[in-house]
Amino acid sequence: MAQTLYDKLWDAHLVKQRDDGTALIYIDRHLLHEVTSPQAFEGLRLAGRKPWRLSANLATPDHNVPTTVKERAQGVSGIEDEISRIQVQTLDDNCEAFGITEFKINDIRQGIVHVVGPEQGATLPGMTLVCGDSHTATHGAFAALAHGVGTSEVEHVLATQCLIQRKMKNLLIQVDGKLQKGVTAKDIVLAVIGEIGTAGGTGYAMEFAGSAISELSMEGRMTICNMAIEAGARVGLVACDQTTLDYVEGRPFAPKGKEWEQAVTWWKTLHSDADAKFDKVVKLDAAKIEPQVSWGTSPEMVGSVNSLVPDPAKAADENQRKSWESALNYMGLQANQAITDIKLDRVFIGSCTNSRIEDLRAAAEVAKGRKVASTLMQALVVPGSGLVKKQAEEEGLDKIFIEAGFEWREPGCSMCLAMNADKLGQGEHCASTSNRNFEGRQGYGGRTHLVSPAMAAAAAIAGHFVDVREWS
Amino acid sequence: MQKFTQLNGLVAPLDRANVDTDLIIPKQFLKSIKRTGFGPNLFDELRYLDEGFPGQDATNRPLNKDFVLNQPRYKNSEVLLSRANFGCGSSREHAPWALVDYGFRAIIAPSFADIFFNNAPKNGLLLIQLDEATVERLFKEVEATEGYKLLVDLPAQTVTTPSGEVLSFEMDPFRKHCLIEGLDDIGLTLKDAADIKAYEEARAKVTPWIFA
Ligand code: SF4
Numbered sequence: 001m002a003q004t005l006y007d008k009l010w011d012a013h014l015v016k017q018r019d020d021g022t023a024l025i026y027i028d029r030h031l032l033h034e035v036t037s038p039q040a041f042e043g044l045r046l047a048g049r050k051p052w053r054l055s056a057n058l059a060t061p062d063h064n065v066p067t068t069v070k071e072r073a074q075g076v077s078g079i080e081d082e083i084s085r086i087q088v089q090t091l092d093d094n095c096e097a098f099g100i101t102e103f104k105i106n107d108i109r110q111g112i113v114h115v116v117g118p119e120q121g122a123t124l125p126g127m128t129l130v131c132g133d134s135h136t137a138t139h140g141a142f143a144a145l146a147h148g149v150g151t152s153e154v155e156h157v158l159a160t161q162c163l164i165q166r167k168m169k170n171l172l173i174q175v176d177g178k179l180q181k182g183v184t185a186k187d188i189v190l191a192v193i194g195e196i197g198t199a200g201g202t203g204y205a206m207e208f209a210g211s212a213i214s215e216l217s218m219e220g221r222m223t224i225c226n227m228a229i230e231a232g233a234r235v236g237l238v239a240c241d242q243t244t245l246d247y248v249e250g251r252p253f254a255p256k257g258k259e260w261e262q263a264v265t266w267w268k269t270l271h272s273d274a275d276a277k278f279d280k281v282v283k284l285d286a287a288k289i290e291p292q293v294s295w296g297t298s299p300e301m302v303g304s305v306n307s308l309v310p311d312p313a314k315a316a317d318e319n320q321r322k323s324w325e326s327a328l329n330y331m332g333l334q335a336n337q338a339i340t341d342i343k344l345d346r347v348f349i350g351s352c353t354n355s356r357i358e359d360l361r362a363a364a365e366v367a368k369g370r371k372v373a374s375t376l377m378q379a380l381v382v383p384g385s386g387l388v389k390k391q392a393e394e395e396g397l398d399k400i401f402i403e404a405g406f407e408w409r410e411p412g413c414s415m416c417l418a419m420n421a422d423k424l425g426q427g428e429h430c431a432s433t434s435n436r437n438f439e440g441r442q443g444y445g446g447r448t449h450l451v452s453p454a455m456a457a458a459a460a461i462a463g464h465f466v467d468v469r470e471w472s
Numbered sequence: 473m474q475k476f477t478q479l480n481g482l483v484a485p486l487d488r489a490n491v492d493t494d495l496i497i498p499k500q501f502l503k504s505i506k507r508t509g510f511g512p513n514l515f516d517e518l519r520y521l522d523e524g525f526p527g528q529d530a531t532n533r534p535l536n537k538d539f540v541l542n543q544p545r546y547k548n549s550e551v552l553l554s555r556a557n558f559g560c561g562s563s564r565e566h567a568p569w570a571l572v573d574y575g576f577r578a579i580i581a582p583s584f585a586d587i588f589f590n591n592a593p594k595n596g597l598l599l600i601q602l603d604e605a606t607v608e609r610l611f612k613e614v615e616a617t618e619g620y621k622l623l624v625d626l627p628a629q630t631v632t633t634p635s636g637e638v639l640s641f642e643m644d645p646f647r648k649h650c651l652i653e654g655l656d657d658i659g660l661t662l663k664d665a666a667d668i669k670a671y672e673e674a675r676a677k678v679t680p681w682i683f684a
Contacts (some may be wrong), residue, residue: 015664015667015668015671016664016667018646020643020644020645021644022644022646024661024667024668026577026668026671026672026675028679028682034503035503035564036500036564036565038505038506038508039505041507042505042506042507047500047658052668053672053683055683055684064501064503079504082505083527083642086505087503087505090505124681126679127682131580132563133562133563134561134562134563134567134587136563146563148563148587149563149587149590150509150563150564150565150590150591150594151564151565151590152565152566152591152593152594152595152657153594154659155515156657156658156661159658159661159662160658160661160662160665160668161668161672162661162664164646164657164660164661166644179496198490198557198584199490199556199557199560199583202557202585202586203585203586223544229587232557232560232586233586234584234586236588254491254681255680255681257684259680259684261599261680262681263679263681266678268681298492309498319489319555319556322489323488323489323490326488330642332570364654392514400625408495417499417606418499418505419500419502420497436494436562437559438494438495438561439491439494439495439517440494440495440498440517441494441499444517444523463547470574
C-alpha cells in the first residue's frame with residue numbers, strides 16, 4: 001500500500017503495537033540539554049535505573065549559557081547567575097555520572113542542540129529522534145521522525161530507549177512555485193502558520209513538499225520544520241533527496257564506507273509515495289509569499305511587511321476579537337497602523353530557527369557597508385554553535401556585523417527565550433529571527449516581532465521594518 | 473504519581489484561548505533542577521504586578537487583583553476551565569508541575585496542545601476535553617455562581633454540574649488506567665524489555681550505523 005514518509009518512519013520503529021491503541025516506538029537518537037533533563041536524571045537515580053543504550057544520547061548546554069566572551073572565559077564557573085550555573089553544572093555532573101557524551105560549554109562543538117545534532121551528523125535520515133524541547137521538529141528536515149518530549153518522557157527514553165505513542169494523522173503542506181528574491185524559508189513557514197493557525201497542525205505529522213521546498217538548502221528546510229510546532233504539529237518532515245545526502249556525508253557521526261552505501265540505499269526510499277493518502281492537504285503558491293512580520297502575541301498573528309496591523313472590529317468572531325484586542329494592547333500597537341511604522345528598540349539574529357551559516361550570510365549581505373540605526377539600543381548576532389561561529393569568522397561575517405554596529409556573541413539560545421542575561425526590557429519592540437512571540441518570551445513585558453534574518457538585518461539598519469526586497 | 477479517581481472541585485475560569493506554556497510558567501523558573509515548588513509562580517506574569525525571580529519569597533509581591541486566581545471566590549480551586557489549544561508552546565513539563573503544585577487536579581478545555589496533552593497525565597493532572605458550546609455554557613455558570621463545583625468521575629468518564637447535568641468525556645484507555653492506578657510508564661514499558669531487545673537485534677542488521 002502507498003505510504004507517506006511518516007508511515008514509513010513509524011513502521012520502521014514500531015517495537016510493539018498494544019491492544020489499547022498505543023504503540024511502543026524505538027528511539028534512535030536522544031539529545032539532551034540542561035533545562036529539561038535534571039529531573040529526569042534524578043528520576044533514574046531514585047529508581048536505580050541506568051540509560052538503556054548510552055551511545056544514543058548526546059548532550060550540550062544551550063538554554064541558559066551566557067553569550068559574552070567575558071562571561072564564557074571561565075567556563076561553567078564563570079556563569080554569573082547562580083541558578084543558571086547550577087543547572088549547567090548539573091548537566092555536566094549527570095553526563096559524567098551516567099557516561100553520556102556531552103559538548104561542554106567551551107567545546108567548539110557546543111551550541112543550540114538543534115544546530116549541533118545536524119551539524120555533527122548525529123541527526124540522520126530515517127532516524128527517530130527526540131529531545132526535551134518542542135523545537136525538535138527541526139530534525140524532520142532530514143526525513144527523520146523527530147519531536148519534542150516532556151521531562152517524564154526524557155526519563156522514559158533514557159531508561160527504555162522507547163516511547164509510548166499513538167500514531168498521528170498525515171498533513172501535507174504543498175508549496176510550489178518560485179520564491180521572490182529576498183523571500184526565504186522563514187517567510188514560507190510564517191505564511192503557513194498565518195494560513196492554518198497555531199492549532200492547525202495539532203494531531204498531525206506535517207510534511208512539507210513541493211518545488212519550493214525541494215529547492216531549499218538543508219538550513220532552509222530546518223527553519224521550516226523547526227516551526228511546525230508553532231502550527232501545532234509536533235512533527236515536521238521533508239523527504240530525503242540529494243541535498244540531504246550531500247549535507248550529511250562526511251559528518252562526524254554519519255556512517256562511513258560500506259555502511260554509508262547501505263544507509264543511502266534505504267534513505268533514498270524516505271519520501272511519501274506518489275499516491276500516498278494524506279488526511280489533509282494545504283497548498284501555497286511560493287511566488288505569492290511576501291516577507292512576513294508577526295504583529296501579535298501568537299505566531300499566527302502574522303502578515304506581510306506591507307500590510308496593516310489588523311483591526312479587531314473586523315475579526316471573524318468574538319474569540320478572535322478578544323485575542324486580537326489583548327494582543328494589540330500587549331504589543332502597544334494601533335489597529336490599521338502600517339507594519340513598517342513599528343519602531344524597534346532591539347534586533348536579535350539567532351535561535352534554533354535562524355542561527356546557521358546561511359542565515360548569518362543572508363543577514364551579513366544586508367548589513368554589509370551599512371550601519372545599525374542610532375535609535376536602536378542593541379542589535380545582537382548569536383551564532384547557533386561554536387562551529388557556525390568559526391565558519392562565519394573564516395568568511396569574515398563577524399567583521400561585517402561588528403562594523404555595522406551589531407554585537408557578535410558566543411553560541412547559545414540567548415534572547416530567544418531570555419533565560420540568560422540577553423533580554424528585552426518592558427515595552428521594548430524587537431525584530432527577532434526566533435520562533436515564538438508569546439508574552440514575556442524575550443523578557444518581561446518585551447514585544448517580539450518574528451522575521452527572517454535578512455528582514456531583521458534590514459530592520460536593524462532602518463530602525464523600523466522595511467521590505468528587504470527593495471534593498472537588493 | 474498521585475492517583476485520580478473522583479474529585480468534587482471548585483472551578484476557576486481562565487477565559488483565554490491559546491494559553492501557552494510561557495504564560496503558565498515563565499522561563500526564569502525553569503532554572504530549577506527540582507520537580508516541585510513551581511506553584512507560587514504559576515501564571516506569574518498574570519498573577520503579580522511585578523516581575524518574578526526564581527528563589528524569591530512570593531508572599532509579599534503585589535498581586536494583580538483583576539486576575540481570576542487572585543479573587544477570593546476562586547481560592548483553593550482544583551479544576552481550571554479554559555479555552556481552545558490550552559498548553560501550546562514549549563515542551564516544558566514545568567507547566568503541569570506548576571499547575572499541580574498550585575493545587576489543580578483537572579483542566580477542562582475544548583482542545584489541548586499535543587505535547588502538553590502527553591505531559592499532563594504523567595503528573596496526575598486530568599485533561600478533560602468538552603466541546604466549545606459546553607465549555608461556553610460552563611463559563612457562564614461558573615461566573616454566575618459563587619462556590620461552583622464540578623464532580624469529576626474518571627472511572628465513569630463524567631463531569632456532573634451542580635444542577636445534576638452529567639457530561640461525558642472521551643479518554644484514552646491507557647492514560648485512564650495509569651491515572652486511576654497512579655502507574656509509572658517506565659515500569660510498564662520495562663515489562664516489554666525482551667521485545668525491545670529483539671527489535672534492536674533485528675534492526676542492527678538493517679541499520680547497523682544506529683547501533684555503532
Ligand atoms: S533557540 Fe529558542 S526555541 Fe530553540 S531551543 Fe533554544 S530556547 Fe528553544
